[in-house]
Amino acid sequence: ADDALTLRIADSLPNGSYIYKLATKPFMDEVEKRSNGQIKFKYFPGQQLGKAKDMLKLTQAGMTDIGYVGPSYVRDKMPLSSVFELPGAFSDDSCQGFTAFWNMTHDGGFLQKNEWDTNNVIPILSVITRHHIYVSNDKPIRTLDDLKGLKMRTSGGAMARTMQELGMVPVNVSAPETYESMSRGTIDGAFYPAQSAFDYGLTDLIKSGTETKHVAGAVLTYAVSKNTWRKLSPEQQKIIMDVGHEVSTTSCKGFDAAEQKAIDRMHELGIKTIKFDEADNKRVDEAFQRSSENWAKALDERGKAGSKALDAMRKAVAAVQ
Amino acid sequence: MTAISITLLLFFMMAMGVPVGFAMGVSGAVGLYAVGNWDMLLGVLETVPLSTVSSYEMITIPMFLLMAELVLKSGIADDLFDAAAAWVGSLRGGLGMATAIAGAGFGAICGTSTAAAATLSATSLPAMIKHGYEPKMAAGVVAISGTLAMLIPPSVVLIIYGLLAEANIGRLLIAGIIPGLLIALTIMLTVYILATLKPSSAPVSPRKTLSEKIHVLKVVGPMLVLMMMVTGVIYTGVATPTEASALGAFGALLIALLRRKATASVVLDAAKQAAQGTCMIAMILMGASIFGYFFTLTSVTQDLVQWVGGLHMQPWLIMLGVFAVYIILGAFMDQIAILVLTVPVVLPVVIALGYDPIWFGVLVIVIAEVGLLTPPMGLNCFVVAFYARRPVTEVFAGIWPHVLAHLVAIGLLLAFPQIVLWLPSMMK
Amino acid sequence: MAFLERIIIWIERVFDVVAALLMIVIMLIVVLDVSLRYLLHAPLVWAYDMIGLYLMVGVFFLSVSGTYAAHKHIGLDIVVQHLGPRGRRYAEIFTSVVSIPLFFFITKVGAERAYINFIHNDATSGLVAWPTWIASILVPLGIGLLLLRLIFRLAGQIASLATGRDMVENAPLITSQGSE
Numbered sequence: 001a002d003d004a005l006t007l008r009i010a011d012s013l014p015n016g017s018y019i020y021k022l023a024t025k026p027f028m029d030e031v032e033k034r035s036n037g038q039i040k041f042k043y044f045p046g047q048q049l050g051k052a053k054d055m056l057k058l059t060q061a062g063m064t065d066i067g068y069v070g071p072s073y074v075r076d077k078m079p080l081s082s083v084f085e086l087p088g089a090f091s092d093d094s095c096q097g098f099t100a101f102w103n104m105t106h107d108g109g110f111l112q113k114n115e116w117d118t119n120n121v122i123p124i125l126s127v128i129t130r131h132h133i134y135v136s137n138d139k140p141i142r143t144l145d146d147l148k149g150l151k152m153r154t155s156g157g158a159m160a161r162t163m164q165e166l167g168m169v170p171v172n173v174s175a176p177e178t179y180e181s182m183s184r185g186t187i188d189g190a191f192y193p194a195q196s197a198f199d200y201g202l203t204d205l206i207k208s209g210t211e212t213k214h215v216a217g218a219v220l221t222y223a224v225s226k227n228t229w230r231k232l233s234p235e236q237q238k239i240i241m242d243v244g245h246e247v248s249t250t251s252c253k254g255f256d257a258a259e260q261k262a263i264d265r266m267h268e269l270g271i272k273t274i275k276f277d278e279a280d281n282k283r284v285d286e287a288f289q290r291s292s293e294n295w296a297k298a299l300d301e302r303g304k305a306g307s308k309a310l311d312a313m314r315k316a317v318a319a320v321q
Numbered sequence: 322m323t324a325i326s327i328t329l330l331l332f333f334m335m336a337m338g339v340p341v342g343f344a345m346g347v348s349g350a351v352g353l354y355a356v357g358n359w360d361m362l363l364g365v366l367e368t369v370p371l372s373t374v375s376s377y378e379m380i381t382i383p384m385f386l387l388m389a390e391l392v393l394k395s396g397i398a399d400d401l402f403d404a405a406a407a408w409v410g411s412l413r414g415g416l417g418m419a420t421a422i423a424g425a426g427f428g429a430i431c432g433t434s435t436a437a438a439a440t441l442s443a444t445s446l447p448a449m450i451k452h453g454y455e456p457k458m459a460a461g462v463v464a465i466s467g468t469l470a471m472l473i474p475p476s477v478v479l480i481i482y483g484l485l486a487e488a489n490i491g492r493l494l495i496a497g498i499i500p501g502l503l504i505a506l507t508i509m510l511t512v513y514i515l516a517t518l519k520p521s522s523a524p525v526s527p528r529k530t531l532s533e534k535i536h537v538l539k540v541v542g543p544m545l546v547l548m549m550m551v552t553g554v555i556y557t558g559v560a561t562p563t564e565a566s567a568l569g570a571f572g573a574l575l576i577a578l579l580r581r582k583a584t585a586s587v588v589l590d591a592a593k594q595a596a597q598g599t600c601m602i603a604m605i606l607m608g609a610s611i612f613g614y615f616f617t618l619t620s621v622t623q624d625l626v627q628w629v630g631g632l633h634m635q636p637w638l639i640m641l642g643v644f645a646v647y648i649i650l651g652a653f654m655d656q657i658a659i660l661v662l663t664v665p666v667v668l669p670v671v672i673a674l675g676y677d678p679i680w681f682g683v684l685v686i687v688i689a690e691v692g693l694l695t696p697p698m699g700l701n702c703f704v705v706a707f708y709a710r711r712p713v714t715e716v717f718a719g720i721w722p723h724v725l726a727h728l729v730a731i732g733l734l735l736a737f738p739q740i741v742l743w744l745p746s747m748m749k
Numbered sequence: 750m751a752f753l754e755r756i757i758i759w760i761e762r763v764f765d766v767v768a769a770l771l772m773i774v775i776m777l778i779v780v781l782d783v784s785l786r787y788l789l790h791a792p793l794v795w796a797y798d799m800i801g802l803y804l805m806v807g808v809f810f811l812s813v814s815g816t817y818a819a820h821k822h823i824g825l826d827i828v829v830q831h832l833g834p835r836g837r838r839y840a841e842i843f844t845s846v847v848s849i850p851l852f853f854f855i856t857k858v859g860a861e862r863a864y865i866n867f868i869h870n871d872a873t874s875g876l877v878a879w880p881t882w883i884a885s886i887l888v889p890l891g892i893g894l895l896l897l898r899l900i901f902r903l904a905g906q907i908a909s910l911a912t913g914r915d916m917v918e919n920a921p922l923i924t925s926q927g928s929e
């Protein structure tokens with residue numbers, strides 16, 4: 001019909017990325033369906049409407065109606081929401097993390113009050129990726145000490161702290177350079193979701209990887225500015241929010257299944273599983289703990305509620321299941 | 322219609338001599354206001370200037386420019402061309418051919434065409450002009466030879482394509498090698514033909530004796546050191562390609578110091594020149610980014626490509642149409658912006674027609690090389706004009722034979738996809 | 750007018766020197782970072798953010814006005830090369846008139862952003878918490894100076910046309926014989 005509403009939705013994902021397939025597309029399809037075609041989307045992938053670090057501002061300005069707001073890209077504006085990116089923030093069941101994050105960013109949740117409201121944006125779809133350790137070095141990794149001194153690609157933030165706690169050397173390498181740097185030994189590995197390792201072609205180079213206890217994460221949300229939100233009718237708001245909630249809290253199953261499939265493919269390629277004994281696992285947990293607390297402390301020192309966010313996150317995660 | 326009128330506004334401002342970056346920024350801003358609103362425009366003006374330059378990976382531009390400045394100040398450039406002149410200068414168009422060889426060689430150590438063009442402008446261009454080459458001819462061969470850096474690995478643009486297309490980046494980089502050599506040969510052949518048609522445009526240097534030829538090779542030493550500082554550190558895994566640019570600049574500084582050509586004021590001046598070169602390029606990227614957002618919002622690119630893809634014709638004819646669109650877009654848009662805008666839309670069409678994504682990637686890069694030359698947005702020509710202090714129109718006048726030759730090469734790659742696909746198929 | 754020009758030129762010189770020094774600092778930091786990582790497995794963890802957030806930003810914004818003054822923001826000379834001295838003055842007036850609004854708004858929103866970053870104590874939270882206002886203040890500083898330079902050139906060219914005397918130098922014409 002003529003009065004159909006078309007919303008621009010923009011992100012910085014490569015076209016056809018697994019996040020698009022597992023979350024973005026199901027969300028758009030379901031909203032269109034439930035609104036009987038009265039809400040349509042015009043999708044702009046690949047940072048066509050702005051780089052990831054500019055997306056928050058450009059969403060606020062209305063450049064796009066729905067923008068890809070990743071807290072780790074806008075750490076200066078949303079330092080607290082990265083709490084879900086801390087190592088071991090939630091279990092190997094992604095649904096725990098996805099649901100806890102949704103709860104903390106809606107209905108008066110801690111992150112909503114402290115960060116999303118103040119930035120005038122509302123997350124309507126959110127996912128969290130889990131990263132594991134991938135080593136491209138030939139050296140067999142049997143104990144935690146074998147990780148010592150490995151040069152690992154980092155994109156900054158809590159990830160670099162965790163690497164240091166595990167005895168690794170963080171090296172800043174851009175995404176396009178990762179393959180080349182890994183193939184030449186400039187870096188010995190990286191933290192990635194298994195599917196991203198395939199996306200970047202790194203599985204040609206990777207020799208071994210962990211499969212449990214994720215060492216880092218990335219929170220990715222699609223958010224709408226309050227200005228744009230106010231222009232929608234209550235019915236439209238309800239459809240979008242309902243579908244967003246459903247996809248955000250159920251796509252975790254799809255993420256975990258796809259991740260398992262990627263891990264199986266890695267096995268077929270001969271990539272070895274890194275497994276630690278009980279003593280080492282305990283040391284890993286301690287390293288995660290220290291890394292998380294240092295993250296919180298650094299924020300506290302700047303007058304941001306780091307420790308409170310960490311507490312709130314742990315409570316919210318525990319409350320799920 | 323807005324897209325057309327804003328593009329006309331852009332052309333008008335550029336014709337009136339408004340700096341390219343300013344003109345793209347102004348027309349893009351007017352366009353954003355026209356298709357969007359005031360808040361949107363201010364949001365873009367707040368984010369784009371900072372985010373264009375606020376990135377670590379950007380250092381390849383200033384660092385390779387600094388390397389070029391220091392190579393120039395160290396005097397290696399002159400020595401190198403004396404050596405090249407001694408060996409191939411006695412051939413018809415010999416120095417032009419040497420420039421193509423230097424472009425391919427530098428392409429093997431440098432990932433961005435702009436930096437390669439800057440280095441060649443500071444080295445080959447003055448030497449050719451000194452040896453009596455017609456400036457138009459010399460500038461043209463330098464501008465085209467610089468583009469080889471984006472085809473011969475390492476290549477930043479090829480990697481960006483790989484990420485957009487989800488293609489195997491290793492294979493993609495390997496696939497660039499043979500077409501890169503083919504293009505280098507094409508350039509040499511073009512120079513030979515031009516020099517034959519008009520001998521006065523490319524004077525032949527006198528033939529040198531063998532002992533003279535061997536004597537001038539002493540410049541090879543510092544050149545090898547420099548190549549080690551760039552290619553060597555990448556291949557041995559000491560540094561990333563981004564970091565290698567700074568190591569290259571540092572190597573050039575050391576050589577200049579050893580040759581007693583670098584005083585504090587010389588180095589500071591080189592850094593200032595390189596900073597201004599960076600500034601000029603970044604200003605164009607900034608304007609192109611503002612213009613790009615406007616263009617994206619109009620959906621013209623996607624509509625155009627979808628229209629081409631929907632034609633009921635022979636696949637190769639459709640591919641010709643697709644490439645024609647790329648050449649047109651390349652005339653006035655930033656090459657990376659074109660990839661980001663089009664690859665997600667075009668690639669599915671190309672694959673459906675039965676073509677290989679790696680082959681398509683290499684062809685798109687070869688076409689992007691043309692885009693770096695063609696006016697009005699011919700970044701490599703601007704770089705050559707900037708470095709050589711020559712008029713841009715003169716550089717543009719010199720590139721046409723190479724653009725034509727390039728089209729022939731593109732035809733070859735289209736007719737014989739094996740030229741692209743053979744080497745990667747040899748990988749395990 | 751000469752006095753105003755001297756102030757602008759003086760600031761541009763200072764900015765140019767700082768930008769040149771930043772270039773050399775970038776080079777040295779990367780060399781040090783790579784060496785320490787390769788030889789001692791102890792890279793400079795702050796190098797990446799320091800360079801990306803501040804030094805690159807400084808190189809660009811501090812040299813933006815000086816680059817204009819040196820006529821190095823490249824433009825096409827298709828029409829301009831056929832113009833006489835008066836025509837070239839009109840051409841620069843045109844450039845100034847169309848660009849001044851763009852750079853005015855970039856300066857304005859840039860200053861507002863820097864102010865907000867400053868009062869909110871915004872910082873990135875990597876291993877080091879880098880304040881963001883230091884980078885964002887460079888936008889209004891650099892583009893603001895370019896704005897002043899453009900306004901000065903505009904006034905100077907109008908005055909030159911009106912009085913028939915050289916109130917400001919005319920833009921040089923790059924010919925095939927090299928710079929004028």
Ligand code: NA
Nearest residue numbers: 428470473475
């Ligand atoms: Na290259």
Ligand code: NA
Nearest residue numbers: 651652692698
């Ligand atoms: Na072009």
